[in-house]
Amino acid sequence: MGLIGLLGRITTLALALAVVMLAHAAPATAAPIRPVCHGFADPGALPREWSCGATHWRPTARVAWLRFDAASWRDAPPRKLILTIGRFDRATVSAYGDRGVQWSRELHLDDFTALENGPRMAVNLPAVSPQTKSIMVRIDHTWSIHTLSGTRLDASDAPGEPWGYRAMVLLAMLAGLLCAPVIFDLAFYTALRERFLLWHAGMTTGMLTQTVMASGLAVTLFGLTPVQLAVLSPLAFAVAVAAAAFFSAEFLEPDALSPRMRLLLRLSGWWVLLVSCTLALQPPGLGALGGQTYHLSFLPTTLVFGTTMILAVRSGSRAARFQMAAWTPILACGFDRLFRGIGLYSLPMAADQAIYLAMALEVVITMLGVADRFIVLRGERDRANARAQELEAAIERDPLTGLFNRHGIEDRFAAFRNAGFDTLAVVDLDHFKAVNDAMGHAAGDCVLAAAAAALSDDPDLVAWRLGGEEFLLLLRGRNATARAEARRQAIPGRVAATIPGLPAPVTASMGLVEMQRGSMLATPYAELYARADRLLYEAKHAGRNRTCSEKVTLFAGGDRRVADRRRSARQAA
Template identity: 40%
Template sequence: MTLLISLFGVGAAMLSAPVIASTNPVPNCIAKVPDQITLVETGSASLDWRCDGSVPKLGPGRIAVRLVPTDDTAAYLETRTGYLHSLSVIAFRGARALAGVTYPASTLKSGTAEVSFAARLPDTNQRADSYIAVFEGAEFPTTIGHAQLVSKPVSERLDAEWQRVTLAMFVGFLLLPVILNLGFFRALRAEFLLWHALLAFSMAAHLMTSGLIAVYWPIDIIAMTDLAISTFGLVVIAAIMFATRLVETDRQSHRLRRLLEYSVISIILITVLRMARIDAFEPYSAKVYFASFLPVLILMVWFVIDAARRGSRAVWFQIIAWVPFLVLALLRIGSMLGTDAGYLEAPWLFRVGTVTEVIFTALGVVDRVMALKRERDIAQAQAYNLIQISEQDSLTGLPNRRMLESRFDDLREQGFDTFALLDLDKFKDINDLFGHQVGDQALIACASAIRGGSDRDTIAVRLGGEEFVVLARGKRSVERVEALRQAIPLRIAGAVKGLDRPVTASMGVVELPRASRGLMTFEDLYSRADQLLYEAKSSGRNRMYFERLSVFEKAPKIRSGMRDKEQAA
């Protein structure tokens, strides 16, 4: 729905492009004003007037614009916003000055529609047949070339409200990706999402310098120009950083990426110098400012073409999204460097580019997000499989010693206070007489017997060889693990064919008091259960030895030799 509204806004913005109700259809004449000529003398002085639309060299000096009204409705001088020190407007009848007024730049408020401002004409007792506007320190040719007499500022005309509404639609449309990208970033932590959020936000801020921001925050033309220049620089920086992060790393030239990242520093310097308004640079600052973006534009085009050649999928969304902006950039830079009349604004092309950029870049972001999600899901699945492999016994499917040791403290906190160490009796004879394949089948059957099925209060672990651990919690935990031990011979007999003897198991069980949590390690309990298991083996096998421990300060010593255990087995 928002997309349809925005597309409608594009058409509406084109159809409702303002027609300036100018009261001076006669072409303006423009001339440089020497320092020795006063404002009153500009009407009679012999100045080098240009009436062909060209603008003299700008800079710290003064430039006069002669405007001729055709009726009595003229009340304001209106022109494009830009840097200047002051504006003086003098009303003339013939060569005689009737009245004049001077506006310092800080008193000229930016209009709320278009990139314009209006200054009220001086009050006169007689009808003026011409006005001369003297701009001091003007740096933008459009500020000079677009000067005109109007009956009402564009901000007060009937179509101004519709312009503000359509502009607000574009701004709202640009702010949607900000919210979406921040939401995606919380899940994926992909850097390009933050840069795209900044790109959309800076484009919205730059679009608001077309007058919308002055509705909520009345500011003078210098502050508005500073805001327009700084937000435009931010748009370019965010676009560079976004593109270099969006395009797949293995599908881009790292040399071009570094060059683009270094160009960000130059854009910051250019923007700061442009806003500093150094007098020595003023005659050239506007042209140099526009020309400085040409190498960046060439680098950007080179980067996307190279990425497309390398097989990038993401870059194609950027190519489509940036076509209107590329055309606009070439038109503006070319018109600024090729003429003295200033750059071609083409606001409708900027708005079309805004919608195109949001739509296709959003599609590119979603496509990239889905690709990253697939990669992440695959990586997580592989990591999970690796964890499963590293923590699961491959023969029996039970958890292994690695898992038990790494999670032992957590299991104790969950209430698993019964620790049973189980070992199959005379298992070496099974392997020797019937082969390891039969022995493996017996181990699998044993694991099946002690697994506990749906009992969530019992966990079986294979430590290695024929040795297992059973952890239990809850009521009658010792009786439950003993029942599992006693089920082993029957389960093995039913699952393993060809055995001519029962396979029994011995077990040492330690029941721990709750107060012992955090005081005894896995090795402590294993050592004590191992001693009980040894006693069960020595007492004739196929039995359980059990002990309920009290809290003790010193851990039992680990039995040094394994030979006795092997003999007992």
């Protein structure tokens, strides 16, 4: 299945989930009942002071108390206790009337059921009578302040708010949107092998997991319990932040940051993995300090991230500009959650939806940044490849004649054999030293260039200058021997037309070996060259301006036999 088809299926699933959730939309219900006052006390004691109407939730002791008055529910008595998902030791709910305690119930995290419309959990309450004046909720050693600030009573069997089904549909669509970058990252990594793609996939996966866990989608899709959600949601967020630090360290251009700042960015990622992830597992004994410490543990990474982005932008980094635009909304939401997590103030739970909008913006902007980075990397690689080709050409080409030089000929010989080149010839100009002595080295260079032009004038011939006045030819196709001889005989005319006034024609001698294709594949370059070189010197000793050649056949059993040995051809000057 292609990438487009896979993305189509993901989109279809997201839309189907949206339709299902809309079809199961709950009817409108009364707003949850908020506590009128809250306070903190040590175990076994009541709060000395109550905060009524205050927005801050800074704990001053390990036990939190919340008071709900009957005037808040009037004729619709509460049926459920609702908490924001988070770990705590125990919760005690007590109803009070004119004669004191009417009933009391002790609850633990396992007693709650996760809700589908937001990061909340609920438990049924005993019947609340008309004589009930107030309900007191005591929560011991809560891990997160959000658990306290989000505590509500609800009069309906199917609690509504804080997130309506319209918001849940949008979150389902966001989850589908977050799947696409992961697929793109993994697909592009197979081609580019850039590590920042893996870190971006990890970051997006963490965001996707946190969105599914914290929004209630995990309850709809996987039926997770509050105990599981209380750990997985903060853990996924910590993993996403750590991956973001590693992603930025790899994604920013090499000259955007100093090595120390890049190392500091990586260390901040390891800090989150080791410290924040450990705190997300909610080790026992920390109580409310665990949640506050968890939120504060992101502060060093946030400061490092902000500092490195500012420095990178000031250095002219294109990638950093995309990063700043993508992460500014998330950082703003992160600081908001940090301040609320340590109890400085509280906001309605719907304010948590802002982080998901920020995630959607981050995904879109970061993918634009990744695409821009691809364009930059491709340009850099194209320029590097062009430069490498220029250097390769400079190394492998003879600057005087434009032919290949002897560097790499043996390494490439197998490729030429496979391409059908089955004839090898060595050509040497006759009495070339006399040309240099009579006309000078400049004229000698012109003679070499003209000879090279004469030799290479064949589409099925590849020529090398081995050094001095010696050349090597590889030929393929029909009549290869005759065509090589024609190239040798073309040298005097080409040289005379190019350099007038030479005292004598410039001729050439050639040694040539022609083999059957199967034999060519079985014969190494060194052996063929040595055979052709011996034939060249035979041509020289026979009077020059001629060709000595032989045709070699490989018979069964690997035994070589030579036919038409030392055929000689001579062209008069």
